[in-house]
Amino acid sequence: MSEVIIIGLGQLGRVFAGGLLRAGHSVIPVNRGDDMAALAQAHPAPERVLIAVAENDLHTVLAALPETWKSRVALIQNELLPRDWQAHGYAEPTVISVWFEKKRGIDAKPLMASAAAGPGAELLCRALTSIDLPCREVASGDTLLFELVRKNVYILTTNIAGLKTGGTVAQLWAQHEAFARQVANEVMDIQDALTGVQHERTALIAGMLEAFDGDPAHGCTGRSAQPDLRGRSATQTNSDWPFLHCDRWQVDAMRTLFAILTMLTWATPAAADAVTFATRLYPKFHHERCLSCHQFNSPQHQGRAFGSHRSRYLCAQCHRPEVIGLPPNTEWMAPNNLDYTGFTPADTCRLIKRRIGVDPDGQRLVRHLLVDGRIRWRSIPG
Numbered sequence: 001m002s003e004v005i006i007i008g009l010g011q012l013g014r015v016f017a018g019g020l021l022r023a024g025h026s027v028i029p030v031n032r033g034d035d036m037a038a039l040a041q042a043h044p045a046p047e048r049v050l051i052a053v054a055e056n057d058l059h060t061v062l063a064a065l066p067e068t069w070k071s072r073v074a075l076i077q078n079e080l081l082p083r084d085w086q087a088h089g090y091a092e093p094t095v096i097s098v099w100f101e102k103k104r105g106i107d108a109k110p111l112m113a114s115a116a117a118g119p120g121a122e123l124l125c126r127a128l129t130s131i132d133l134p135c136r137e138v139a140s141g142d143t144l145l146f147e148l149v150r151k152n153v154y155i156l157t158t159n160i161a162g163l164k165t166g167g168t169v170a171q172l173w174a175q176h177e178a179f180a181r182q183v184a185n186e187v188m189d190i191q192d193a194l195t196g197v198q199h200e201r202t203a204l205i206a207g208m209l210e211a212f213d214g215d216p217a218h219g220c221t222g223r224s225a226q227p228d229l230r231g232r233s234a235t236q237t238n239s240d241w242p243f244l245h246c247d248r249w250q251v252d253a254m255r256t257l258f259a260i261l262t263m264l265t266w267a268t269p270a271a272a273d274a275v276t277f278a279t280r281l282y283p284k285f286h287h288e289r290c291l292s293c294h295q296f297n298s299p300q301h302q303g304r305a306f307g308s309h310r311s312r313y314l315c316a317q318c319h320r321p322e323v324i325g326l327p328p329n330t331e332w333m334a335p336n337n338l339d340y341t342g343f344t345p346a347d348t349c350r351l352i353k354r355r356i357g358v359d360p361d362g363q364r365l366v367r368h369l370l371v372d373g374r375i376r377w378r379s380i381p382g
Contacts, residue, residue, distance in 0.1 A: 001026045002047040004123075005039070005069065007061060008032075011102040012076055013052030019127030040066035048094065048120040050074045056364065062088040074120045079152055081194055082145065092140060094120030097147040099211065100133050101218075110134055111214030117144040149191045149199055150207035157184040157208065162220025170216035173209065184208065278345035285348055291341055293374075296333040301341045305333075 004020050006013050007030040017027045028043055030036060049069045053061050055077050062085065065073065074094035075085065085093050096116040102108040113134035116124045125135035138144055158169055161183045165176045172180050184205060192198050212218075284290065295303040338355055340348045356364055369375055 003028055003043055005030060005043060005046045005049040005072075007036075007049065007051045008053035008057070010052065010054065011104065012098065013050070015100070015102050015108050015131070015133070016050055016052060016076070016124070016127060019129075019131045019133070020123075022130040023123075023127045025123075025127070036064065036069075037066055040068050044068050046072060048072050048074050048123055050076065050124075052076055055079055058084065059088070062090065072120075074118070074124060078155055080148055081152075081191075082148075083194065092118055094118035094124065095140075095144060095148070096121070096124050096135075097144075097151045099151070099214070100128075101215075108133055109215070111211050111218070115144070115147040117147075145195065145197065146199070146203070146207075149188075149195065150204055150211075152191055153184055153187050153204050154208045154211045156187045156190075158218075158220045160187070165220060167220055168216060169212040169218050169220060172220050173212060181205070282345040282348060285340065285352075294334040295339045295341050297336045298339045298341065301339065303339075 001024060003026045005028045006017050006020075009017065009029050009031065017029070020027050025047070028039070028046065030039060046069070049065070049072045051058065051061055051065075051073060058075075058077050058080075062073075070090060073085075073090060074096065076096050076098055077084075078098070080095065080097075085095075094116065095118055096114055099112045099114045100108045100110040108131075110133050113136045114125075114128060115136055115138045116122075117138050117140045121137045125137055128135040138147060157180060158172065161172055161176065161180050165172055165179070167175075185201070188199060188201055188204060291301075292304060295301040296309070297303050297305045299306060335355070338351070340351050343351065352365070
């Protein structure tokens with residue numbers, strides 16, 4: 001019985017573990033904090049090492065993976081591109097573009113067949129089909145790249161457009177097609193820049209619509225697209241949240257996202273010239289609403305900790321969940337080493353890149369600026 005290592009046993013990891021067991025393989029789990037070097041000594045030649053951690057943790061795991069496992073890697077993350085594994089010296093890993101949804105307490109629901117490529121593609125497809133999830137093998141190279149970009153276009157378009165429209169993917173296309181195409185085109189601009197390839201847009205749109213047809217009732221905004229709004233009254237409407245239906249905010253958010261990616265990653269020269277940190281992001285980072293948190297603990301700039309907010313433990317008296325729609329005990333102050341008040345554009349950019357840590361695709365900063373409920377709460381006028 002061949003062994004398969006699974007690093008990370010979240011929702012997707014457990015689905016693959018079940019499929020592999022059903023297909024007759026032995027599964028060796030690796031949880032957060034486990035000693036991978038010791039496990040690699042005990043299991044030096046598994047058939048495959050499936051990395052099923054969240055997107056945030058992928059690069060940390062790829063960098064720390066024992067040498068004997070590197071040639072056996074399989075990746076399943078969303079928003080994945082070749083640059084992610086190439087940055088760590090992985091030549092041709094097994095990669096699968098997952099097209100099923102798995103939520104806690106609910107069976108996995110396929111939208112369409114997942115697409116797997118690389119030396120372990122047959123293994124992963126066999127595991128999924130053993131639990132009635134469709135899967136197909138595709139060629140590496142351009143074919144795999146198209147599948148990855150198609151998934152990214154689907155995820156980003158529906159999540160970002162959904163911030164304005166809400167509803168299902170079927171409603172998005174039926175009622176807001178022009179807007180959805182606008183968002184999709186900007187997403188594809190980003191994908192072209194990140195991959196250095198000009199993709200066929202008609203084919204990508206058709207691929208996205210195929211996924212729409214697979215689950216027309218799928219909600220546009222996923223679990224990470226909006227802050228936790230459970231504290232808001234059920235009777236409130238979008239008029240209480242102007243950033244959810246403001247065209248100018250939506251377009252500006254997409255352009256901001258593009259600027260973040262060009263700042264933190266390589267891009268085509270044309271893309272890098274078109275949007276720079278100094279012209280697009282620097283003024284936003286130095287807006288008074290950003291600085292009020294980033295200089296909170298700075299004595300040099302008389303941050304709020306030295307004036308109106310001397311007792312941070314009183315924060316909850318004003319920042320109440322029923323008022324702001326965010327969980328209790330939300331941390332509002334930026335770390336002390338992230339005060340960039342008075343910095344030049346170049347110095348601000350360098351500080352952020354240094355403090356953000358391992359973030360090759362800029363996703364950590366993207367989530368902070370475009371998804372983080374604290375930032376979006378601060379973007380409401382008043």
